[in-house]
Amino acid sequence: MGNLQKEKPLEVDQKGKFNRQKNSFTTPFGSNVGDLPVEVGRYRLLWSPVCPWAHRTVIVRRILGLEDVISLGTASPMRPNIPRVDWEFSLDEGGLDPVLGVQYISEVYVNADPEYTGRPTVPAIVDIQEKKVVNNDYFRLTNYLETAWAPFHKENAPDLYPEHLRAEIDELSDGIFHNVNNGVYKCGFARSQEAYEEAYDSLFNYLDQLEERLSTKRFLFGDYITDTDVRLYATLARFDVAYYSAFKANRNMIVDFPNLWGYLRDLYQTPGFGDTTDFEAIKVHYHLSNHIASDDQKSKNILPKGPDTSTLNTPHGREALSGKEEKFLIPQK
Template identity: 50%
Template sequence: MTAQEVEGGRFVRQRNRFTETITADGGSGYPAESGRYRLFVSYACPWAHRTLIVRRLLGLEEVIGVGVVDPIRDERGWRFPDHDPVTGTVFLSELYLSSDPGFTGRYTVPCVWDTETGRLVTNDFPDITTMLETEFTAFHRPGAPDLYPVELRPEIDELNDLVYRTVNNGVYRAGFATAQDAYEEAFDALFATLDGLEERLAGRRYLLGDAVTEADVRLYPTLARFDAVYYSHFKCNLRRLADYPNLWGYARDLYSIPAFGETTDFDHIKRHYYVTHPTINPTRIVPKGPLLDWAAPHGRERLASG
């Protein structure tokens, strides 16, 4: 977070600088091709986490390469543990500045690098997953799920908008607020939505029914971080995820899917948040808890219709 991202005590996320699109027909100038693009992520970052989930669900591991940064970030931004073997860079900022020498914002993940032109195509996190779902269909594995079905897109988009404003970004709006009223506004909206999602999930296995969709992909990373980080670190402490029977079972249900569970790294998550936000946690001590059994039976198979 930078000082420019707090206005009137409210956290305002910076706009994404790179917003080009990779398209199946190449009409954007960036055609969907195997081996051409590299996705940069942090296991700690919820926005990056969902790109890893989609990449795995759709079987794009051999199509789009991945570079993973260290979870500890300082004033220089995200750093690769050694260096990125494809671009040779040590800091993600090098890729931002080589693409736009005048860039002055935060160097964010996820972002997509084009190895052919040697520049960043996009760091527009809301669109990266849908781009993988709709523009790389020729490379999806046989039997890959349709995470963004045409007939459900209006409902998915509406739900995603609510979840982004009040949950995904809502925890940040609470955690980085510097005014009491701004914090309470974000806090109240967050738990109002979580309460509504708890009710919604009482009668359906996933957010849109029997199949995982883009809506589940977007909600899960926040739930995975909730009790470990957001509850205490961001003062989102009205209720834990574990206090919501349906949401907690739903989160464990998704975690049992390898694309979700095997991309969830609680060590990276906790070390990143507790060490890199010294204004919130000046001691930089990483708590040992909570101890949650994410592998416990969730019992949500009963909600599948048919």
């Protein structure tokens, strides 16, 4: 498989801090010279339901009605038992993605760059004809779906990235990424007590700020869901079932934050969010996968029974903050 990593890359600095690898395929979608062309049926989105970065892309794809425009390939929540970090299509018949005919996601990375040395990550947008990954920029991918792919949005698709709020959305999303989305990984993959405690404090200090922000706003920017809510949801949904224990992010569970807990239930009960959330896969991945779970073989083979995720369907009362039932801003034609 070319120069791919043969074992889990630590991505840890000398102080024990986790530093996530940079994305390698970042050419934007658009109509400018050099952009990736926006075409129906040309691309396949590869994901695994366990990955928060991939999940938020799938949420936006569904909300905007792009499911018949960009196809979806699903990798197993378990890493393959081979001496490298990868994602495998073991859930599909014959162990191959039915459209691309590949067994491992690494194959489309090597097809794109035979010298690729990083981890093959999801989400990955693949050119179906060439079987090459063309974009794995999880940080900007939802924004491309919201803007460059607008000609193919369903009728009356919501505006998740309103132009007049983009600077503010980007700023808040950046803070959420460093302190919460990636913050839980900084806790879980820290290799020193100092690095862990620094990440832990940043994570919960920021969650406290968000708890306060959501005391007066139904969603992060007021009455309607935006791209930033999608980004935060992907971490909050995994927090109590995975990060709290597996990543030692254990000052509080989300259920202990009155506003964040109500906010999470509000989003979970929104089409596109809860119906794309697979808690069984998430628990299997974070608690049983070799690259994440404890080195203690006895504990690694036990899947936690709790928490009770059915409580996400209980009434949340968040509509009182907006005075309306609707959650999406529909752009005026």
